[in-house]
Amino acid sequence: MNEEEKEKRLTEEADLEAEEKQADSKEEETEEAGKTISGYALKFGEPSKDLGGFVEKIDKEALKDVDFSNCFLLYDHDYSKPLASVKSDTLKLEVDDTGLHFEATLNDTTYAKDVYENVSKGVVDSMSFGFELGIDSFDEDKETGEVTRSIKSVKNMPEISVVTMPAYDSSNVQVNKRSYEKFIEQRSNKKMNKALESTSDDQKGDNNMEKTLMNNEQTEIRNYEEYIRSKGEVRDVTTENAAAVVPEEVIGEVFDLKRNKYNLAQYATVKTVSNGQGKYPVATNQEAVLATKEELAEIEDVDADMFTSVNYAVATRAGKIALSNEIVEDSEVNIVQEVKEQLQQLVDNTDNKHIIDLLKTFPKQEVADLDGLKEIHNVTLDPALDKTVILNQSGFNHLDTLKDSDGRYILQPDVTAPSGKSLFGMPVVLVSNKLLANAENGAFPMIIGDIAQSVFVARRNQVTTQWDKFDYYSQGLAVVIRNDYETIDEEASVYIEFTPETTGGGSGE
Incomplete structure (x- = not known):
């Protein structure tokens, strides 16, 4: 909406x-x-x-x-x-x-x-x-x-x-101020009509002309409607070469095509960085243990690397658009603000593409049934991870129609999940087939893992600029972002190609 x-x-x-x-x-x-x-x-x-x-x-x-x-x-x-x-x-x-x-x-x-x-x-x-x-x-x-x-x-x-x-x-x-603006317009018209009644005869002549011009459009529309209903018999309508001139209406709003709007960066680790390149320290002592020490013996060094680094180097990504001043001046809406909002959507689209492309480089597994998905959840991935499932429309539709042996749907309702559903307790994030396309063999692509442990987004800067192009009587608008997308822990997520068996896969129990 x-x-x-x-x-x-x-x-x-x-x-x-x-x-x-x-x-x-x-x-x-x-x-x-x-x-x-x-x-x-x-x-x-x-x-x-x-x-x-x-x-x-x-x-x-x-x-x-x-x-x-x-x-x-x-x-x-x-x-x-x-x-x-x-x-x-x-x-x-x-x-x-x-x-x-x-x-x-x-x-x-x-x-x-x-x-x-x-x-x-x-x-x-x-x-x-x-x-x-x-x-x-x-x-x-x-x-x-x-x-x-x-x-x-x-x-x-x-x-x-x-x-x-x-x-x-x-x-x-x-x-929503549209009804308020309509009220103000009606009030202004009433005041104008009242002012017309109190003006001199000379002034009335001029003002009546203005009032007539204001009412012409409404009159033309009413006449045109009568012309249509009478199948051309009533001709109190402007015509050209015996053809009716259709009155034109200017809509004072931009119609926004409904598309799923999301930004996968909200699930990743995002840090604002102060330099174009650098290192992001990551603690890695998850498997290290302390050595037994004899009485009065020297304490041994920890046999593990305590930290590693994620190296990043931001790249500049940008896009621009030119708007003629005629469009800006004649538009019934704030077209400049609308363009700025569309440019922000391009930023989200850029995040989504690079994050998905990075996640597709993670260890790949081919799965044919629900038991295989459970094994990834239970065994392949560390139990401490906050696991999320990323599905495209095709994969979501397939899983959303599967039932276990007791007739219960595999995907369960979950008001906290972005898609409203969860798989084995993991919240499901639904993305479009355009962003995460099916494999060439028809397999459904899936990503299961802790996205915050997997993807590091380094944000250096984001700028929206606007300038005048006097030689062309136009305005330029551009958005510039400087960022990078890097892997933190390649064991924190798994890229899956799910090819269901024709018999229906595992039980889901």
Whole structure:
């Protein structure tokens, strides 16, 4: 969904409370009591902060059609840090006369415990919620000029969040302002019409011409619609050589083709470096042991290399684009900002390609069944590694349809995983077939391992530049990155080509 359609709001007086539930029976006395928090995600009828020319209130009927069955409680709107969910019955939501009340039993995770402590001590006392707008309206106080937006209905509310003030002040301005701009335009038209009525006859002649020109486009569109519906019988429409002239509309937004957006660098070890080349020290004493020492004997040297180095040398990668000033001036949108966002996507694409290319150089294994995948997970890779699975679309689809002998799907739901699924407890990262293509023999490529232990990304600098090209009446934009991608530990990941047997592979038990 277009980001402009998603809105977020801050609820400062959220009545956040924290309590520790007592055990229900003696058998549970030894178990850790459940930690719960409760409060209001939103309150009806209370004015928001200034959202850029208007304040906002939510009507009591706004939530009546909302399906909360897939709603999550998050920390700072971060889906990688879920605290509770309606689906797991750890989040209970109730719409009352005050607003949307919630009660959540928090997960037993480190960040959930931190949230509980911050709420219980009053360090964090604000809530936020993300929603998709249904119907809204604007009203202006004739005396004060204050504009109030009323949220009449909400389509969807996928999450509510425990937030800190600094984390939300910036996102509070992420408001869909198209309806507000429409209201302002209508208000301006009303003021212009009122001014026309009070002008002199000479002025009316000039202003009426302006008003006529403004209405021409709407009139032309209405006439054209009548022309189409009547199959050409009604001809109150501009024609050329007996052909209808189709009115042209300029759309004031950029349509963004939906593509899976991700950056694999978030799973790697990324360090900002101060020089173009250098060494990244890595501790390697995992297998070393201490020697037995006799009384008064000299202590022996450790029989192992304590450290090794990952050598890096950054390379410069860059791209530019030229925009004519005619496009910049005539566009209904901020085309320069749109181009800058697309250039940032090129940076992410560059990270993804080099990280995948590097991971494909890791030790390769050919696997034909699920038992082979389990052996890599259980034996080949060190048990201390935080293992992740990277799959392309084809491999994901194949594994997502496999079941074990008891009829259970091999890929299990996992709200903490980027793809929403896990394999043998390992979170699955889904990438496109274009980035990680199938092998020539049709095998599905897979990467299993600890990406942070495997890949080192050295970032030297990233710059987005903009300049005028006066000779061409245009502007130039470019993005320049200086970075390198190196292997840390080649035993931390395995590159797999998975060719399923025609009989269906292992049991998955």
